[in-house]
Amino acid sequence: MSKHCPVVLTIAGSDSSAGAGIQADIKTCGAMGVFACSVVTAVTAQSPGSVRGIYPMPASLVMDQIEAAISAFPVAVVKLGMLGNLATAEAVADFLQRSNLPAVIDPVLKASAGANLCADSAGIDSVVAFYREHLVPLATLITPNLQEASLLLGAPLANSHLSYEQQAKELQMLGCSAALLKGGHSLDQRLCTDYLAYRDDDSGECCVQAFSAARLQTPHGHGTGCTLASAIAAGLAQGLTLRQAVAAAKNYLQNTLMNAERLALVPNNGPLHH
Ligand code: PLP
16 A cells, blocks of 8 residues: 555445445545545444434444455555444443554444444443443544433433533543543534543643534435544544544535535435535
8 A cells, every 4th residue: 555545444334325435434434535434333224304214234244344455555644434233332341442543433333313333132221331431542532412412421421511622521531542522512502612631631621622614504415423433433534633624624524514404315304515
């Protein structure tokens, strides 16, 4: 692989509507000049606004794909999206621990359409507990939306009227290097603000930086979370600092949202366009 084309390994679910999931990851990395190796954890059947079916891959097949990619490509950064079930989450956590690679973890638990994307007979609480105890501490960055943040923080904290800045700090204190709390689902009609909590290199203090963009009123935003996390992973693979990568990713996402509005491929819940 050329020195000039860094590699991201994305481990995520397939979205047949191609706005979110591994399709979003590959498009994003490609558009940003980064090569994406792609490990499929689950196949989903989706049309705009609805998830019709979810078919998780066996964890052993997920691991085979990871080993195949890692044995041949100089992977710089790993990006996790939908994992599909607990067995795969466990196998992936074990891989991250062994490889010690930087990891951007999007804790994908539910689709905007409501479907549970980490369905497991053990129940959502076990999946959330596994993320909190085993995956989050391995992350360079986690990128929860507001709903995922309240699942990770637990109801008492999420309902305690903590500011978004404080919630971002609480998320970082779960043990990851940094946490980006995404404000896309906030009630602010003017701005979409994400809060990055990270440890300052010199003081060791937990700092928070806000990243704002004008809120675009569009019915087409399917795949925003996957696209933002992939764009950050791509920026990190290219050698940007975390804060530079978040700023560049936010900028990239804004453009894909504007393109989606122009494309208007379907009446509602259309895919981002790269
Ligand atoms: N489908 C897959 C495979 C995903 O990975 C995700 C999000 O990460 C979604 C759907 C959810 O996308 P949205 O929340 O935009 O519906």
